[in-house]
Amino acid sequence: MAKTKETAKEGGFGDNIRMDGLATKLMGIAGGIGVIGLGASFGLGYTSDKSQFMHSYLTAYAWILSIGLGALWWVVLQHLVNAKWSTVVRRVGELLASTMPVLALLSLPIVIPALMGDSTLYIWADSQKMHADHLLHKKAAFLNRDFFVVRLVIYFVFWGVLSRYLLSKSVEQDKTGAPEIRSKLQGLCAPSMILLALTLTFAAIDFVMTLEPKWYSTIFGVYYFAGAVVSFHSFFALALMWLQKNGRLAKSVTSEHYHDIGKMMFAFTAFWAYIAFSQFMLIWYANIPEETEWYHVRAHGAWGTVSYLMVAVNFLIPFFGLLSRHVKRNRMALGFWAVWILVVHWLDMFWLVKPHMHTEHLPFSILDVTCTVGMLGLFIAAAAFASQKVNLVPIKDPRLEKSLAFENF
Amino acid sequence: MAMAQSPFDLAPQGENAFARITHNVARVAEVSKPPRGWYIAFGIALSLLSVFGVSIGWLFWQGIGIFGNMNPVFWAMPIVNFVFWVGIGHAGTLISAILYLLRQNWRTAINRFAEAMTIFAVICAGIFPGLHVGRPWLPYWMFPLPNQMSMWPQFRSPLEWDVFAVGTYFTVSTLFWYMGMIPDFGTFRDRSTTKVRKMVYGLLAMGWRGSSRQWHRYERAYLILAALATPLVLSVHSVVSFDFATAQLPGWHATIFPPYFVAGAIFGGFAMVVTLAVPARQFFGLKRIITVGHLELMAKIILATGMMVGYAYSMEFFIAWYGGNDYEMFTFFNRALGPYAWSYWCMIFCNVVSPQVFWSKKMRTNPWVILGVGVLVNIGMWFERFVIVITSLSRDFLPSSWGYYKPTFWDFSLLAGSFGLFFTLFLLFCRYLPMVAMAEVKAFHPSAHGHGDEHH
Numbered sequence: 001m002a003k004t005k006e007t008a009k010e011g012g013f014g015d016n017i018r019m020d021g022l023a024t025k026l027m028g029i030a031g032g033i034g035v036i037g038l039g040a041s042f043g044l045g046y047t048s049d050k051s052q053f054m055h056s057y058l059t060a061y062a063w064i065l066s067i068g069l070g071a072l073w074w075v076v077l078q079h080l081v082n083a084k085w086s087t088v089v090r091r092v093g094e095l096l097a098s099t100m101p102v103l104a105l106l107s108l109p110i111v112i113p114a115l116m117g118d119s120t121l122y123i124w125a126d127s128q129k130m131h132a133d134h135l136l137h138k139k140a141a142f143l144n145r146d147f148f149v150v151r152l153v154i155y156f157v158f159w160g161v162l163s164r165y166l167l168s169k170s171v172e173q174d175k176t177g178a179p180e181i182r183s184k185l186q187g188l189c190a191p192s193m194i195l196l197a198l199t200l201t202f203a204a205i206d207f208v209m210t211l212e213p214k215w216y217s218t219i220f221g222v223y224y225f226a227g228a229v230v231s232f233h234s235f236f237a238l239a240l241m242w243l244q245k246n247g248r249l250a251k252s253v254t255s256e257h258y259h260d261i262g263k264m265m266f267a268f269t270a271f272w273a274y275i276a277f278s279q280f281m282l283i284w285y286a287n288i289p290e291e292t293e294w295y296h297v298r299a300h301g302a303w304g305t306v307s308y309l310m311v312a313v314n315f316l317i318p319f320f321g322l323l324s325r326h327v328k329r330n331r332m333a334l335g336f337w338a339v340w341i342l343v344v345h346w347l348d349m350f351w352l353v354k355p356h357m358h359t360e361h362l363p364f365s366i367l368d369v370t371c372t373v374g375m376l377g378l379f380i381a382a383a384a385f386a387s388q389k390v391n392l393v394p395i396k397d398p399r400l401e402k403s404l405a406f407e408n409f
Numbered sequence: 410m411a412m413a414q415s416p417f418d419l420a421p422q423g424e425n426a427f428a429r430i431t432h433n434v435a436r437v438a439e440v441s442k443p444p445r446g447w448y449i450a451f452g453i454a455l456s457l458l459s460v461f462g463v464s465i466g467w468l469f470w471q472g473i474g475i476f477g478n479m480n481p482v483f484w485a486m487p488i489v490n491f492v493f494w495v496g497i498g499h500a501g502t503l504i505s506a507i508l509y510l511l512r513q514n515w516r517t518a519i520n521r522f523a524e525a526m527t528i529f530a531v532i533c534a535g536i537f538p539g540l541h542v543g544r545p546w547l548p549y550w551m552f553p554l555p556n557q558m559s560m561w562p563q564f565r566s567p568l569e570w571d572v573f574a575v576g577t578y579f580t581v582s583t584l585f586w587y588m589g590m591i592p593d594f595g596t597f598r599d600r601s602t603t604k605v606r607k608m609v610y611g612l613l614a615m616g617w618r619g620s621s622r623q624w625h626r627y628e629r630a631y632l633i634l635a636a637l638a639t640p641l642v643l644s645v646h647s648v649v650s651f652d653f654a655t656a657q658l659p660g661w662h663a664t665i666f667p668p669y670f671v672a673g674a675i676f677g678g679f680a681m682v683v684t685l686a687v688p689a690r691q692f693f694g695l696k697r698i699i700t701v702g703h704l705e706l707m708a709k710i711i712l713a714t715g716m717m718v719g720y721a722y723s724m725e726f727f728i729a730w731y732g733g734n735d736y737e738m739f740t741f742f743n744r745a746l747g748p749y750a751w752s753y754w755c756m757i758f759c760n761v762v763s764p765q766v767f768w769s770k771k772m773r774t775n776p777w778v779i780l781g782v783g784v785l786v787n788i789g790m791w792f793e794r795f796v797i798v799i800t801s802l803s804r805d806f807l808p809s810s811w812g813y814y815k816p817t818f819w820d821f822s823l824l825a826g827s828f829g830l831f832f833t834l835f836l837l838f839c840r841y842l843p844m845v846a847m848a849e850v851k852a853f854h855p856s857a858h859g860h861g862d863e864h865h
Contacts, residue, residue, distance in 0.1 A: 085512075138733045190768075197720060216732040218665035218724045263510075274643060278667040285655040286662050290734075 015251045017392040022246055023384045031381035037374025041367055042109075052365050054120045055357040057109055060371035062208055062349040063231070064379050066224065068103045069200055070232020071096035072163050073225075076196060079166070079189040082182075085260055087403035088252050091394050092239055094170055095383045096232075097163040102382035104156040106375055110207070111152060115145050121356075124213050135214055143213055151206060155199045162192055167386065170394050177396035200225055208349075211356040215294040219279045226275045230268035231345040234338035237261045239383075241335055249392055252404060255329040259408050262328025265341060269322065273315035297355045302362045306351055313344045325408075346372065427851050430698065434593075434845045435600055437693045443840055446692045451836045457829025464822040465540065473543040475819040482802045482814035487541035488652075489794040490824050494534035494831075495575060495649055496790060499642060499671070500678025501527025502582050505589070506638035509631075515706055517849040518699050521593075522689065522838070523682045524586040529834040530681070531579045533827045538571070540823070567651035574648035578641050585634050591617050592627065593843035643667075646674040653797060659740035660801035663728070669721030673790060676714035676760070680786035683707050687780040689839060698845050701774050708773035711786060715764035718793075722761065740801060748813055749800045752792050759789025 019026075045053025075093045078086050086093075110121065119126035123136070124143035130136045136143070166185065173181045201221025209220050217223075237258060244250050283291045298307050318337055327333040350368070357363050394400065437443070468475060478485045501524040508516040539548040551572045553562055562569045595617035598610040617623065647667035654666035663669075683704060690699040729741040744753045763785040767773040804811045838844070 135733050139731065142731055194716060201720075201724070214733075216728050218663045218721075218728045219668070220664075221724070222665065222668055270640070274647070275668065278647065279664045282651070282654045282662070282664050282666070285651075286657050288657055288662070 013252075013391075013393065013395055015393075016248050017252070017395070019248065019384070019387045019392065022248070023388045026384040027381045030377045030384060032377070034374050034377025034379075034381055037370045037372075037377055039374075041370040041374055044367055044370065049365075051120050051357055052363060053367055053371075054110070054113070055354055055363065056365055056367035056371045058121060058207065058211075059346070059349050059353045059368060060375050061106060061110060062224075062353060063346045063372065064106070064375040065103055065203070065207070066228035066345070066349070067232050067235050068097065068099050068379065069159070069196075069203075070228035070230075071236070072100070072159060073196060073200070073229065074232055074236070075166055076162070076189045076192050079182075079185045080193055082186055082399075084399045084402040085257070085406050087397050087399040088249075088393055089236075089240060089257055089261075089403075090397075091170065091390065091392050092243070092249075093236060094163070094167045095386050095390075096236065096239065098167045098386040099379050099382040100156065100160040100163045102378055104160065106378065107152065107156075107207075111149065115149065117145070122210060122213070124210060139213060143210060148206060151202060155203050158195060158199055162196070167390075170397075171390050173396050174391050174394060175396075179398050182398060197221075197225075200228070208352050211353065212294055214290055217279055217283070217291070217294075219275060223272075223275050223279060226268060226272040227345050227348055230265060230272055231342055233261050233264045233268065234341040234345075237265070237334055237338045238342075241331055243392065252393060255331075256406055256408055257403075258331065258334055259325065259328045262322060262334050262337075265334075265337065266319070266322040266328070269315060269318050269341070273319070276314075297359045298351065301360055303351075303355055303359070306347070306362065310344070310347065310351060313340075314348060318344070426854055430845075430850055430854070431596060431600075431847055433695060433698060434843055434847050435597060437695075437839065437844060438597065438841055439600065439602075444692050446688075447836065447840065450688075450832065454829050454832035454836055457825055458833045459829070460822050461826025461829050464819055464826050468540060468819065468823070469545050473541070475817060477815050477817040477820050479812055479814060481805060481810050481812055482799060484798055484802060485814055486795075486816050486820040486824065487537040489791065489798050490827060491534050491537035491541075492649055492652075492794045492798075493677070493791045494530045494537070494827065496646060496670075496674035496677045496794075497681045497787075498527040498530035498534065498578070498582075498678065499646060499674035500682050501525070502578070502585070502638050502642050503675050503678065504682075505582075505585055506635040507642060509635045510639060514853040515703055517846050517853055518703050519682060519686060519707070519845075520849070521586075521589065521846045522685065522835075522844050523678075524582060524589065525838045525842070526681060526685060526835060527582050527678070528579070528586060529831050529838075530678075531575065531582070532834070533831050535575060535579070536827065536830075537823075538568075567648060567655050570648045571652065574645045578645040581634070581638050581641055585638055588627075588630060588634065589846055589849075590843055591615060592619065592848040593846065595619060596847060597843060642675075643671050646670040658801050658805060659729075659734070659736040660744070660797065663725055665721050665724055669718065669725075672714050672717035672721065673760075673793060676711060676718055677787060677790035679707050679711050679714065680783040680790070683711070683779050683783040684787060685835065687776045687783070689844070691776075693839065693844065695845065698850060701776065704776055704779050705770075705773050708767045708779050708782070711782065712764045712767040712773075715760060715786070719761045722757070736806060740804070743804055744796060744800045747800065747804065749796065749803070753796050753800070756789050756792040756796050759785045760793060763789070 041053065041057065045057070071093050075090065075097050077083070078090055078093070113120065114122050114125040117126055119129060122143075123129050124140070125145055127140070127144070130140050130143065141147075165188075169181055169185055172178070201224075204221050204224035208224065209215070209217070240249065240253055240257070240261075244253060280295060283295055297303060318341055321337050321340070322328065327337070354363055476485060476487070501520070504516045504520045504523045508520075538551070539545065542548060542551075550560065551562060551569070553564075562572070591614060594610050594614035598607060598614045601607040601610055647670065650666035650670035653661035654663060656662055686699055686704065686707075690696050726741055729737045732738075744750070763782050766778065766782060772778045799814050803814050
């Protein structure tokens with residue numbers, strides 16, 4: 001195989017691995033859509049219904065954050081287990097993970113109102129309401145504004161520094177070819193994985209679970225994680241398809257890589273269902289009022305319909321859809337399921353967040369579209385910004401040749 | 410190499426690696442006398458097995474009053490032992506199914522005896538529910554058999570789901586194990602020097618000829634079985650965790666229980682694999698097949714799954730505090746500071762602290778350190794189930810009914826006896842069956858792909 005693929009020497013990679021003008025173009029278009037989308041959301045939100053805006057914004061934010069965190073987790077995992085199949089596509093994952101500063105900024109419209117004592121989303125932001133209720137009063141040690149901000153700063157600094165460092169070391173290897181960077185990053189990623197597990201869990205608790213401050217579930221972090229992984233892989237597959245369509249990585253990324261990404265989409269679709277079922281079944285079976293309350297809302301009326309729908313669209317349909325290897329190796333088919341998963345994962349976030357706003361009907365709004373599209377635009381623009389001056393492939397990674405040559409059996 | 414004198418470690422002359430692998434593995438079953446260590450181990454195992462027999466006999470004669478179970482601890486050591494053994498039985502299927510799907514070819518050196526260990530552990534586990542129900546003439550009631558009394562098991566009980574989950578797991582892992590051995594049985598048959606051996610291994614090999622069509626079918630079947638077995642790795646211990654988590658008892662009812670139990674099971678299972686692998690490679694001269702590299706990888710898996718278990722412990726503790734439920738909070742403080750604190754800290758030390766030595770490369774490449782940690786983790790995982798079952802039950806909602814459970818001699822003798830059954834089966838397996846998947850090891854041996862070509 002090494003003979004057919006040119007070895008990487010001073011840019012002579014035998015494939016187009018630079019974004020060049022495409023990055024600027026993408027930044028312009030995606031950034032433009034992002035600014036318009038979010039601008040429209042702010043405009044609509046502050047002139048009409050604040051509660052609608054805040055909940056739509058949080059839904060979209062939980063969705064986009066999960067994709068970014070999924071990317072960071074994936075890159076850390078590849079280093080940690082010294083994965084070889086993924087080397088050729090790892091840079092794209094690193095670029096998607098490097099969006100952390102933008103994701104931090106995007107959290108401000110959630111954080112600032114909470115800091116100012118606005119309890120539209122989080123009751124605990126209002127200390128008077130907290131002290132009026134015995135149970136909430138007991139929980140004020142965790143649920144208060146100051147500690148919330150301290151935690152968020154810790155999460156975003158850690159994610160930002162880690163993603164930045166992983167990208168810059170990998171890019172450094174492109175220039176120096178130093179093979180010891182591989183083992184150095186592997187060593188770094190072991191403790192990072194532990195911190196990532198904890199920060200991701202607590203971020204999920206802080207942003208989503210504390211909407212209902214009396215409700216709790218020990219599995220909640222794992223639930224959010226499962227959704228993050230499945231939606232990241234879907235986004236990843238689409239990003240690679242788009243790059244290939246635009247002549248980047250056209251020869252390096254093969255059906256074998258899509259096949260493996262598809263396997264992860266399939267496996268984590270099942271894993272998500274396993275976690276979702278575990279959480280639901282245990283709460284339903286034990287039937288303790290303070291826990292079942294959360295599902296009670298989601299089991300009746302319009303929300304009940306959504307819950308039943310999710311069993312089909314988040315699990316049964318994509319599970320059987322992704323079962324065949326032919327689907328995973330076919331770009332059209334895999335692309336279809338990737339879009340499907342991103343949509344249903346958004347529905348999952350909607351299902352987590354929105355019953356807090358309306359228990360009776362489904363508060364769909366144009367704001368859901370503008371917020372989601374706006375954040376997606378800025379997310380893509382941030383990744384495009386990071387991609388400007390780097391190769392799309394870690395050309396001097398010692399594992400690259402294996403990644404280019406591997407085949408599924 | 411001090412052990413090079415062992416008759417089992419003598420490699421045949423010449424360069425042929427495949428012949429060396431066959432020789433090293435097949436010799437264990439072919440020599441007229443196994444090494445002395447095997448006899449000593451087998452003697453101990455048999456003595457423990459007779460302890461098991463006597464204990465079960467006394468239990469059936471006398472009834473379950475011989476257990477230490479008391480009000481309010483009605484579930485005690487038999488359940489602890491059941492969950493402990495089912496947990497041990499997870500590494501085998503993880504290695505043969507999930508690691509296969511993840512293309513972890515190093516698993517070929519250890520998958521065979523990890524699978525054997527799985528099956529024996531599930532056999533040990535299966536005995537305890539039968540003992541615990543206290544009516545040894547009625548355990549068939551656990552199965553949904555049509556009968557004239559119209560008596561059916563309680564399908565809504567997770568204990569009944571266990572019957573199906575464990576039964577399915579046992580069936581599939583036995584099939585997987587046996588199917589994987591067929592090519593190696595063929596090798597044993599072809600090397601047989603006596604009529605009896607030829608007969609027995611010939612029957613077991615089911616007419617295996619090693620033709621390319623047979624290999625093709627075999628590979629397809631292996632892939633399909635791996636895909637079918639993968640959800641089973643998660644389902645069995647999830648269902649076992651439901652036994653506790655569906656209840657309302659503080660310390661039992663936590664939504665994280667299913668993945669937490671699965672991670673713990675893999676953790677404990679791998680600890681048992683290294684506990685068996687280190688002595689086995691020493692006794693039978695398999696150090697060139699089960700290398701230090703393999704042990705190191707298993708040490709890493711033990712460290713990783715140990716961290717997952719640590720994550721679950723922390724989440725439980727955090728939510729007990731965050732949730733604001735007085736009973737939940739009491740239970741967790743009671744675990745750490747109450748009368749059973751010794752068992753809790755024993756669990757934390759063995760499961761969370763001891764694997765941390767594997768951060769050091771020097772430690773995780775030392776077989777004896779790995780063995781030591783493996784034993785500690787086995788102890789810790791037994792105590793984990795003890796902590797869950799006993800501490801939660803002994804102090805529940807009503808302080809007036811609190812109690813302190815003490816196991817009796819017979820509780821311990823049944824536990825020790827189950828190890829006798831496990832090791833007896835395992836040692837017989839080592840002596841008479843292909844302990845390493847020879848055909849699979851060869852498939853990934855560098856010389857199977859020509860010189861210098863490293864991929865796959």
